[in-house]
Amino acid sequence: MAGPMKMRATLGGGFTDVRVLMTHPMTTAQSGQPLHFIQNITVKQNGKTVIEAQISQAVSRNPVFTFRIQGGAKGDKIEVSWLDNKGETNSIETAVA
Amino acid sequence: MKRLVFLLVALPLCAAAQDAKKAIEKYQQMLSEGSPAELWELEGETLWKKPQGPKNASLEKCDLGLGAGKVEGAYARLPRWFKDTDKVQDLESRLLTCMTGLQGRSLKDATARLFGNADRPSEMEYLVAYIVGQSRGHKMAAPVGHAKERASYELGKKIFFYRAGAWDFSCASCHGEADKRIRMQDLPVLSEPAGAQKAYTSWPAYRVSNSQLKTMQWRINDCYRQMRFPEPEFASEATIALTHYLAVTAAGAPYRGPGTKR
Structure with missing residues (x-):
């Protein structure tokens, strides 16, 4: 089971800033263990996909990401989800403060 | 010229x-x-509320010094003397008391895995992260009013300056004068309030280089390893006394942890 995620979304200067923490081992090929890393990250604003990211093994364990979305309003629903190479997934939702 | x-x-x-x-x-x-320490806090809160052990009880009624179940601000006032155990206890030793008392677990079970690793952090590390996070912004105020608290503080001070081991080191060898460092890490002077306040309020901490949350008991344990001393016992009188000395020296500064280290 995937560990917790934590997210904060704030409005300022005409932008929505999203900061999200993820629990993930991000195991690389160098470790000798089976590869296990997040491949896709999707950010949705009120149900509409605004960012689709493909990331590689070159990201730390328990990564932190920040995204900046143009515009937005207080109370907007922001959802961030990830999908890893084993098909595991997790997501978190928050309202813009 | x-x-x-x-x-x-x-x-x-x-x-x-x-x-x-x-x-x-x-x-x-x-x-x-953006510290992953926050993820440890979340997991720790879940564990705090999870019924475990033969008594199938959670730790929610654990008394960390401010009364049963009161977590907010508790860490800022530790270590302290507890009436029920008649001992000065730090956070980790108090948690062991609650695990064995409230949850009915054996000490062997409660201490089976005190230090975790990146792949599998320990219960102790999660719990510590949650509890210390509940003292963010609280001024450090470890008490020294009780005779046993004063004795613990004095013992900790003595240990801080006590030179021994293969290298004849003491804590003060590295943390007793200004401008010492290990590689690029500046070493704080822990016997002075300014240094102790800066350092002590940022521990326990998440270590980015090994993706782990480290407890204060671990910090002291590893200092002893670095000084080539025999390994100190987890939550022993000596490690608690040393923590007590640091906590009292750091008094007055707001807690900022759990911190994040390189």
């Missing part, structure tokens, strides 16, 4: 050192803005 040459050489070196220090400070600030 000699002095002039020295100055000319020394100035650019100082500037470089200043730049490096600034860069390190910026890096530390960036780390703390």
Whole structure:
């Protein structure tokens, strides 16, 4: 089971800033263990996909990401989800403060 | 003339050192803005509320010094003397008391895995992260009113300056005077309030280089390893006393942890 995620979304200067923490081992090929890393990250604003990211093994364990979305309003629903190479997934939702 | 040459050489070196220090400070600030320590806090809160052990009880009624179940601000007032155990206890030893008492677990079970690793952090590390996080912003105020608290503080102070081991080191060998460092890590003077406040309020901490949350008991344990001492016992009178000495020296500063380290 995937560990917790934590997210904060704030409005300022005409932008929505999203900061999200993820629990993930991000195991690389160098470790000798089976590869296990997040491949896709999707950010949705009120149900509409605004960012689709493909990331590689070159990201730390328990990564932190920040995204900046143009515009937005207080109370907007922001959802961030990830999908890893084993098909595991997790997501978190928050309202813009 | 000699002095002039020295100055000319020394100035650019100082500037470089200043730049490096600034860069390190910026890096530390960036780390703390999005610290995975927050994930440990979340997991710890879940564990705090999870019924476990033969009594199938959670730790929610654990008394950390401010009354049963009161977590907010509790860590800032530890270590302290507890009436029920008649001992001065730090956070980790108090948690062991609650695990064995409230949950009915054996000490062997409660201490089976005190230090975790990146793949599998320990219950203790999660719980500590949650509890210390509930003292953010609270001023450090470990008490010394009780005779046993004063004795613990004095013992900790003595241990801090006690030289022994293969290298004849004491804590003060590295943390007793200004401008010492290990590689690029500046070492705080822990016997002075300014140094103790800066360091103690940022521990326990998440270590980015090994993706783990480290407890204060671990910090002391590893200092002893670095000094080539025999390994101190987890939550022993000595490690609690040393923590107590540091906590009292750091009194008055707001708690900022759990911190994030390189």
